[in-house]
Amino acid sequence: MQTSNGRSINLRIWSVFDMIKRFLIVALMIFTAVEVSADELDESLIQSSINPVVLQQGKVLFEQVCASCHNKDLSGASGFNLKDGEWVHGKRPTQILNNVKNGFMSAGMPGFADVFSEVQLRSIVSYILSKREGWDDIQYKLYQLDNENDQVVTEDKLIKSGPLVNNLADFAIPEVQHYFIEFEGDFYAPKENDAQLWLQWGAPHEMEVFINGKQVLKGGTPWFPTWRLKRGKQRLKLTYRSGNTKPGQRNLTVIATNLDMTIKLFAVSSRAKTIMDDKKFEIKATSDTVVIRKRIHSLPPLSISVGTPAKLNYAFNSKTCSINGLWQGDLLNIGPNISGRGEDPSLPLGEWIFKSPQGIEHTTAENQVCSYKGYQLLNSEPVFNYAIGDTNFSVTAMVKHNNKISFLFNSNTQKKNRHFTFANF
Ligand code: HEC
Structure with missing residues (x-):
């Protein structure tokens, strides 16, 4: 009995010390764990930004709850752009995670x-990381040259250098007349599509491009030169020598575009950013149906687009007299025409359900040519009129929900309704 009592007292005393000791060890562990895990968490979030399963979950959640303020393509609306290199509240993956957790209630x-x-929150952050585009950690170096012909760039001519916090190549930094400037940093190009750098009014300018240490050959035209990017992450360096260009023209507009130059993807220089922000001109059908005649990317010319408040939009092509596109989401960004030539098409702001060459039309004998007669509004809905031979036709649409649209085809000889219902929306 005694022994067992004594033992149990001993045990109790021991356990108090033990508890204090354990407490200290655990406290120490928590302390170091936090230190280590911020880095580890950064790393694990970056790792999962290439994991398709995580990204799919993140995408779904992002589109459900974040897209209303940050736009489905992360380009920003009332909330900030989340795919460019400009981070107001911190760019580390763990900072982004904390910002999403805490929010910015006052803003x-x-x-x-x-x-x-x-797990869900981390999937959203990984999804955001996977969408990164443009520069990261960009640094500049400015060298003063002796005169406009000076081509010798040596370290003793370096007069200024440093990081650029908004991650854009700022060609307006130099305050000297003759100079050579260099921008270098990590760069994220699209992963799934080829892209290039495009320089507006480039002919007089000595700009050179280096990717992963190797010079890239210049393509395009003398006035609009281009340089092919690699897909995904790369090391990018741009150099520029002022030479005998006019000082007022040295603030270069450099943009990443797709290869056929129909889509301006994102700004690479700060001048380009200002121009592109001005040119973001989104048209959304909020309370009424909207009809726009503008060239639309990836649809044939002469397509007229119709946006409905239910966010189902379609295009009627006045050459083929068919419905040649249907997309869900907002209507169009008609602003991307930045080269000033009026040739760049508008971009649909949603996701395609179908597009040309798929289409819906009145079944007619082959090789019959239609002639478009214009449209009129009936209860604010457009009715497109056309003729094939002697027969007059019209087509209009009725949208009941955001997943059901009916096209009503009429002619003086027959009437046909075609309904489209979409699952999973
Ligand atoms: C109701 C609108 C709204 C919603 C919904 C919303 N945000 Fe935001 N978000 C904002 C605003 C506004 C800001 C800018 C805060 C400020 O001005 O400081 C912001 C800022 C951020 C930032 C900081 C960006 C930076 O530059 O540092 C992140 C990251 C972010 N949001 C992620 C998300 C994610 C992820 C979701 C969905 C889970 C989300 N937001 C949902 C409005 C919103």
Whole structure:
């Protein structure tokens, strides 16, 4: 009995010391764990930004809750752009995660810590990381040259250098007349599509491009030169020598575009950013149906687009007299025409359900040519009129929900309704 009592007292005394010791060890562990895990968490978020399963989950959640303020393509609306290199509240993956958890209540963004699980929140952050585009950690170096013919760039001519916080090549930095400037940093180009750098009014300018240390050959035309990018992440360097260009023209517009130059993807220089922000001109059908005649990217010319408040939009092509596109989301960004030539098409702001060469039309004998007669509004909905031979036709659409649209085809000889219902929306 005694022995067992004694032992149990001993045990109790021991356990108090033990508890204090354990407490200290655990406290120390937590302390170091936090230190280590911020880095580890950064790394694991970056790792999962290439994991298709995580990205799919992140995409779904992002589109459900974040897209209303940050846009489905992350380009920003009432909330900031989340795919460019400009981070106001911190760019580290863990900072982004904390920002999503805490929100910015005074600026209008709620916190999501209680809305989603940790796993869900991390999937959203990984999705955001996977969408990065443009420069990261960009640095500049400015060298003063002796005169306009001076081509010798040596370290003793370096007069200024440093990081550029908004991650854009700022060609307006130099305050000297003759100079050579260099921008270098990590660069994210699209992963799934080929892209290039495009320089507006480039003919007089000595700009050179280096990717992963190797010079890239100049393509395009003398006035609009281009340089092919690699896909995904790369090391990019741009150099520029002022030479005998006019000082007022040295603030270069450099943009990443797709290869056929129909889509301006994102700004690479700060001048380009200002221009592109001005040119973002989105047209959305909020309370009424909207009809726009503008060239649309990836649809044939002469397509007239119709946006409905239910966010189902279609295009009627006045050459083929067919419905040659249907997309869900907002209507169009008609602003990307930045080269000033009026040739760049508008971009649909949603996702295609179908597009040309697919289409819906009145079944007619082959090789019959239609002639378009214009449209009139009937209860604010457009009715497109056309004729094939002696027969007059019309087509209009009725949208009941955001997943059902009916095209009503009429002619003086027959009437046909075609309904389209979409699942999963
Ligand atoms: C109701 C609108 C709204 C919603 C919904 C919203 N945000 Fe925001 N978000 C904002 C605003 C506004 C800001 C800018 C805050 C400021 O001005 O400081 C912001 C800022 C951010 C930032 C900081 C960007 C930076 O530059 O540092 C991140 C990251 C972010 N949001 C992610 C998200 C994610 C992820 C979701 C969905 C889970 C989301 N937001 C949902 C409005 C919103």
